[in-house]
Amino acid sequence: MTMERMKHLLPNDRMKVMQQDVFFTDADSVLTLLYQPLIGREAVALFQFLKEEAAKQVADASVSHHYVMTMLNMDLDEFFEARKRLEAIGLLKTFKESLSYTTFYYLLQRPFSAKGFFADSMYSVLLEHQVGQDVANQLKKKLIQPRKLPDSVQQLTTSFDDVFTTVAPKEEAENPPIKQDKQVEESSLPVDWLKKMLSQQQLQPQSILTQSNLIFMEKMIKIYDVNFLELEKAVMWAVTEASTLDRKEFHAMCKDIYYKKHGTVPPRLYRHNAQSEENPLSNQPKSTNASTPNGNISKKEKLIHHFENITHRQLLEDHSSSGVASMKEIDMITEMMETHGLSQPVMNVLVDYVLKRNQNKLSKNYLETIAAHWSRVKITTAEQAMDIAKREHHMYQQWQQKKQKQTKKSNEVLPKWFKEQKESNKKQPAKQEKSADEIEKDRQELEQFIKSFQK
Structure with missing residues (x-):
């Protein structure tokens, strides 16, 4: 064993421990009562030590394997054997980095929950063979079977609808919600009515109104204040060609219905009859127009x-x-x-x-x-x-x-002769004004010229 281990692991090799997933709350009980009979207490002790190390180890820091040996009081051969058991049972993944010195990365895997352990056909059978059927059944009963209440008790639990509403209290007081009688214990939806409605539309209710879909629909209409008539519209909108329910489409339609009725304030939890100091809807002005047009309007x-x-x-x-x-x-x-x-x-x-x-x-x-x-x-x-x-x-x-006028003016093309004449006028000196004598002389010459044609 020592020779084989020395090929793969030495006391001075460094190690870093990481845990990526959050463990189930019953992890310690499952490790002690269910995994330990299969892999031994050394392997479970090593796993729990590595878990603590992962939680407290500083980022990018590492420790030697000699440190682990000292803390667990086991030699390196025992460590190597326990590590292999953890890897084989699915609780540990090991990676190696060889640079100036060797570093092992130990990635902890989340143990099964008690329910998951007994649901796994391989692990449950192995445990039964290891500890016997009677002990296995006792462990199963102890870890996963719920305790039953006496038949004589009466439930007093307050429901969500009795305490909370997603509509602001002031608006709720003006428009009190209509109580809807539950048709079945599991759902408040009118399942029979929905089935009939879908059948009339030549659709398949059994593939649309599945148990999971009904739970989803019930939650959505509770959040977005959707009544049964609006529910029909939302369902019909969300039904696909394959006669299934598109939950994203249903959710979007419920949001549309909510915003149409209550404005832009998103749904949030309000207590019934609670007077909010700052009602987010109170600042929104009410429309001066009637909800239904009457008479002559513009x-x-x-x-x-x-x-x-x-x-x-x-x-x-x-x-x-x-x-x-x-x-x-x-x-x-x-x-x-x-x-x-x-x-x-x-x-x-x-x-x-x-x-x-x-x-x-x-x-x-x-x-x-x-x-x-x-x-x-x-x-x-x-x-x-x-x-x-x-x-x-x-x-x-x-x-x-x-902008168009400016563009048109800037792009206007002028004739060449216009530009030449304009330049010529600039070059010619300005004419001097004639004197009074010259003007009189011109007038007399013009009169003599006219008289010559009158003879």
Whole structure:
């Protein structure tokens, strides 16, 4: 053994220890009770020592193997054997660097959790053969089987909905949420209604309303305050051609619904009936226009009402001949709206303005520049956004006209004879004015010339 070890490892060789993954909380129990029967206490002791060394070792520092031998009271042959066992069981990876001196890099691997250990067919069988089936079952029961509550207990746990809401308290008081009866214990979603709705659309409910999808949908509608009618729209939007649920699309639609109802303040946890000292929604001016147009209203008021009652997704869909909006553009606009704190109506005006000015192209830099400007001047309503867009467009037209005139003047081509005449006039001396006698003499000569024709 000594001769073989000397070919690979010497006491003065340096070592560095690293741990990349966070260990499970039951790592010590698993190492002692499950791994130790398989690899021995020396190997487990070495692993635990290396774990402590990795946590305390200074970056780029190293220690000799002689130091480890002293600390663990084992010779280098015993260390070498324990290291190989750790490598073989999957708890350690070893790397070697040969420069002016040899350095070993020991990379610790995360041990299984107790549940993962017994779920692994190889390790669980090896343990059972090592300690016997009865002991293995006792360890399994001790480490992973949950303790059961008595049948006589009554649950008093408070639910999420009883304590928290993602809508600001003041707004919630004005529009109290409608309590929804749970149809099943695991989910508050109207599963039967969703199945019927999907079947009517010739879709396959079983591949869309999976258990994991239902849990995901329930969390999203709770966060984004989506009611059951809005849920139907979100589900239909997110269903793919393969009759599956695109979670990213569903999430995006829920965000659209939320921002349309509650403005730009993102969802956050509020306590029910709690009066916030600074309600983020209180500073947003309410629209002076009715939510539903009545009577004779102007074209501008109709347009304001339109911008106040759609999302930017719907706006992009209206501008698209296919009726489908780009998810990349939707995500870009949503992120920009959140970054600059613009309300949904203001963002709608901005998107519409940029599309019309830029030949139906959405330039991110152009959009970002205007969004930052409108945020600085505190544009909060669709009407304000329309007014500033109109002013800026008028200023832009005036600037363009002035620029075109200057360009036309600078590019105008003059005839060659005009230039020559102009140069000639500059070279000729200025004529001197005639005296009074010379003028009188010229007049008399002119009269004599006329009289000669009258005879």
